Amino acid sequence: MSRPLAAPGHMGVDYEERVDFDRLRRYRLERAQKALAGSECGAFLLFDFYNIRYTTQTWIGGALGDKMTRYALLTRSAKPTLWDFGSAARHHKLYAPWLDPDDCRAGMLGMRGAIAPSAGLMESAVREIKGMLVDAGVADQPVGVDIVEPPFLFEMQRQGLRVVDCQQLMLDARLIKSPDEIMLLNQAAAMVDGVYQDIVEVLKPGIRENEIVALANKRLYDMGSDQVEAINAVSGERCNPHPHNFSDRIIRPGDQAFFDIIHSYNGYRTCYYRTLGVGRSTEAQRSAYGKAREWMDAAIAAVRPGVGTDEIAAVWPTAPEFGFENEMAAFGLQFGHGLGLGLHERPIISRLNSMTAPVELQVGMVFALETYCPASDGFSAARIEEEVVVTPEGPRILTLFPAQDLVVANPY
DSSP: OOOOOOOOOSSOOSSSOOOOHHHHHHHHHHHHHHHHHTSSOSEEEEOOHHHHHHHHOOOOOGGGTTTTOOEEEEETTSOOEEEEOHHHHHHHHHHOTTSOGGGEEEOOOOTTTTSOGGGSHHHHHHHHHHHHHHHTTOTTSOEEESSOOHHHHHHHHHTTOOEEEOHHHHHHHTSSOOHHHHHHHHHHHHHHHHHHHHHHHHOOTTOBHHHHHHHHHHHHHHHTOSEEEEEEEEEGGGGSSOOSSBOOOBOOTTOEEEEEEEEEETTEEOOEEEEEEESBOOHHHHHHHHHHHHHHHHHHHHOOTTOBHHHHHTTSOOGGGGTOSSTTTTTTTSEEEEOSSSSSEEEEESTTTTTTSOOBOOTTOEEEEEEEEEOTTSSOEEEEEEEEEEETTEEEEOOOSOOSSOEEESOO
């Protein structure tokens, strides 16, 4: 019998092998370099926060993550160069010895337009990058860019650089997780296991959805989360249709409630739904839960190397079968998505895309599977999610809080 996947704790210790961060850094950079070497590009210019972490092994506060402030250049002949918030760049020089100090540079492009392009920051940045490409002998080759602000793209083109998409290549590079990445994903899931125990204990009439969100945030940060990205808390009549948020609604006796906890540990994310009854449950609620579980179990049973994502999507109901006019309207309800440094990596599994563009499952993929079933009462609904690792023997589940049957919190 195979042993459970390890989630050994946060500390490094001398008496067990845990996450080897040097090995993790080497693995990620080598995967990115291999993607570059196999492309038409002479370099990748990366703005995506997750691609920057994957290649440079650096991270700064999430408040700057969507400001298009940080960027990194990866060429075929050198380690990555990182431009970062000025004081952060100085910090990297002291605490990120895997980067050459000269490759940690202060940079600023405009904070998503708050500093206008006319200030010249983008022009000077592109000039510096172009000079580095000339020095590396790749200025005549395309530059792969993952995401970019239009003024920066226009400036690259104005200075004679040919820009192509490298996000597809970087997502492919990030597709197969190493044992260290899987251990970090499992540790992140173990933290959420504990949060769900806390939620079950406090889920009583009178508590508000936002109070559950506050409790989960505190508990996760207490346990060592480095970012709580989002928590959905949905109860009662808000369950159908699924609003994908939380409110200040007071939870009431007999509600069906579901939660999604999205956080990261050392960058590696969870997406982890559970549905609970509050005090009691109805036949309509139990029936909806049973269908959502049936669809989930069928999807997990289909997971093995060599299977196409279309084969997994095919076991889920079509949109009209659970009350939606088409697959676009139902997207994200019967759904799968890769997990890693980003919340939505490859493969994306749904009837919307997988039937025409399937992806073959490979050993080392990690993804979440999500099912949703509205109840016959017209307002309740069940939502279940399991995180799955593809192994040579088939699926291994990371999300261990009980979900085979509807759990009723604090039954009367």
